[in-house]
Amino acid sequence: MPDPSMRAWEPEIQPRQTLSHRLEHGARHLLPSLFCMLVIILFSAPLPLPGIAELMPAIVMATVFFWSFWRPSGMPSLAVFFLGLFMDLVGFTPLGVSAFILLLVHGVGLYARFGLMRMHFLLAWGVFALVALGACLLQWGLACLFRLHMLDLPPTLFEAFLSIGAYPPLSALFSWLLHRLDGKEQD
Amino acid sequence: MIPVSIQIRQALGKLVLPLLLLLSIGIIIVGQADRKLADRVRMVVADGLSPFWTLVSTTQERTVAIATNLREAGRLARENARLKTENENLRRWYDVAVSLTRENDSLKTALHWIPEPAPAFVTGRVVADTGGIYARAVLLVAGTESGVEVGNIALASNGLAGRVTETGAHSARILLITDIASRLPVMLEGSHAPAIMVGDNSPMPRLMYYAQDTRPVEGERVVTSDQAGAFPAGLPIGTVHYVSEGRPVVAPFAQLDHLNLLRVFNFGHSQVEPPDAPGHVPLAPPHKAQDLPFKNLLGQG
Numbered sequence: 001m002p003d004p005s006m007r008a009w010e011p012e013i014q015p016r017q018t019l020s021h022r023l024e025h026g027a028r029h030l031l032p033s034l035f036c037m038l039v040i041i042l043f044s045a046p047l048p049l050p051g052i053a054e055l056m057p058a059i060v061m062a063t064v065f066f067w068s069f070w071r072p073s074g075m076p077s078l079a080v081f082f083l084g085l086f087m088d089l090v091g092f093t094p095l096g097v098s099a100f101i102l103l104l105v106h107g108v109g110l111y112a113r114f115g116l117m118r119m120h121f122l123l124a125w126g127v128f129a130l131v132a133l134g135a136c137l138l139q140w141g142l143a144c145l146f147r148l149h150m151l152d153l154p155p156t157l158f159e160a161f162l163s164i165g166a167y168p169p170l171s172a173l174f175s176w177l178l179h180r181l182d183g184k185e186q187d
Numbered sequence: 188m189i190p191v192s193i194q195i196r197q198a199l200g201k202l203v204l205p206l207l208l209l210l211s212i213g214i215i216i217v218g219q220a221d222r223k224l225a226d227r228v229r230m231v232v233a234d235g236l237s238p239f240w241t242l243v244s245t246t247q248e249r250t251v252a253i254a255t256n257l258r259e260a261g262r263l264a265r266e267n268a269r270l271k272t273e274n275e276n277l278r279r280w281y282d283v284a285v286s287l288t289r290e291n292d293s294l295k296t297a298l299h300w301i302p303e304p305a306p307a308f309v310t311g312r313v314v315a316d317t318g319g320i321y322a323r324a325v326l327l328v329a330g331t332e333s334g335v336e337v338g339n340i341a342l343a344s345n346g347l348a349g350r351v352t353e354t355g356a357h358s359a360r361i362l363l364i365t366d367i368a369s370r371l372p373v374m375l376e377g378s379h380a381p382a383i384m385v386g387d388n389s390p391m392p393r394l395m396y397y398a399q400d401t402r403p404v405e406g407e408r409v410v411t412s413d414q415a416g417a418f419p420a421g422l423p424i425g426t427v428h429y430v431s432e433g434r435p436v437v438a439p440f441a442q443l444d445h446l447n448l449l450r451v452f453n454f455g456h457s458q459v460e461p462p463d464a465p466g467h468v469p470l471a472p473p474h475k476a477q478d479l480p481f482k483n484l485l486g487q488g
Contacts, residue, residue, distance in 0.1 A: 041236060041239050041240075041243075042243060044236075044240070045239070045240040045243035045244055045247075046240065046244055047243065047244070047247055048247075076203075077203045077204045077207050078203065078207065080207075081207045081210070081211065084211065085211075085214070086232075089228060089229050089232040089233075090232060090233070090236065094215060094218055094219065094225075095214055095215065095217075095218030095225040095228070095229075096211045096212070096213075096214030096215035096217075096218055097215055099207075099211040099214065100208065100211040100212060100215060103204065103207055103208050103211060104208070106204070107204050107208070110204070142215075146219060
């Protein structure tokens with residue numbers, strides 16, 4: 001099915017490329033995952049920044065959501081799964097919880113992508129706000145379930161608000177990145 | 188790559204997400220069931236990442252150190268500029284002082300000035316803060332063997348501390364100027380007016396018996412007076428401070444609450460004994476008459 005409109009999200013169906021082309025392509029696809037990886041490593045280091053423990057999942061969640069609906073080839077489900085697992089291993093959340101929640105966020109972005117892409121930025125932000133709030137509440141609920149007693153809600157809300165706040169600057173950065181990459185691809 | 192048709196590949200692609208979700212739920216359950224395993228995996232990952240974290244925290248520490256150093260350098264530059272101007276100022280004062288000293292010397296030569304004898308002194312360490320009948324007294328490790336005598340004057344590094352009241356062979360008790368038994372004749376340096384400085388066991392002794400037309404001025408220097416003959420004139424004591432209206436006290440220069448070393452000066456017979464006037468018969472030996480207020484001042488009377 002060599003339909004030119006499909007090229008953007010089905011990168012395998014393309015004319016044969018040289019090795020350097022392929023390497024460059026691979027690097028571009030890995031860029032968002034590498035970014036998240038770097039954020040996880042950097043923000044789990046003992047830096048004297050306030051709220052750093054909540055900022056890391058917030059940034060990762062916003063990044064995963066953005067790439068899931070704008071360019072799923074840059075953020076495949078497998079990468080999301082491993083990112084979540086990595087986050088669990090590095091942080092102190094129960095093993096697998098972050099992976100599960102990030103996959104849910106990714107799934108929402110992926111299945112609603114055609115609707116989301118057509119939306120105005122503010123509306124997309126609103127959708128993300130709802131998703132982030134839901135994800136944080138789900139994480140809190142799971143944590144409560146595993147500890148078998150009620151935990152404090154304010155840190156969860158703080159994390160949700162941080163994710164909502166982190167989304168616009170991150171989306172500006174990634175939009176600029178997408179323009180640059182697309183411009184290069186057309187050259 | 189295995190050659191499969193696009194339809195199958197798309198179908199597989201749609202299955203990836205649910206499968207991964209199930210897998211993560213499985214991991215959650217396994218992690219809850221076997222916490223030791225989860226912790227072990229966590230430790231392996233942390234071990235692997237520790238070089239990165241070390242790198243990050245080292246970079247952060249270096250950055251903080253560099254920033255601190257830069258701030259410190261800025262502060263030092265400001266301090267340096269301040270010190271330079273102060274140094275220039277002081278150099279000017281030094282020149283003034285040298286020229287004044289020369290002028291003073293030449294004037295003294297011209298006037299055939301008789302020089303005062305330089306006082307002998309010993310320095311001792313303060314070992315105890317209290318003792319004896321006084322509330323504000325210290326014990327000094329220097330006694331009669333070192334030449335310390337009753338009535339000698341103890342100076343701290345920058346001002347008068349007190350007087351020797353009792354001496355042993357290797358120790359001497361010094362009554363501080365803040366003790367309630369201490370009453371010294373002093374002179375207000377600005378107006379040359381006499382006053383009495385009365386200790387009251389507080390850190391700042393009171394000023395009393397000053398002339399009503401020459402009241403102490405806030406910040407005025409207070410020095411010793413040779414009126415009773417107990418002290419040579421002009422030893423610095425402190426500055427005038429008003430704690431309330433009409434209640435002047437002296438803030439001593441010496442830090443009397445933590446004395447460490449004291450110099451004990453022997454000014455000799457500072458009181459000038461007047462020669463016998465011909466035709467005048469003294470009622471008592473003159474030195475005894477001179478000694479009386481001196482002993483009173485030492486708190487024995």
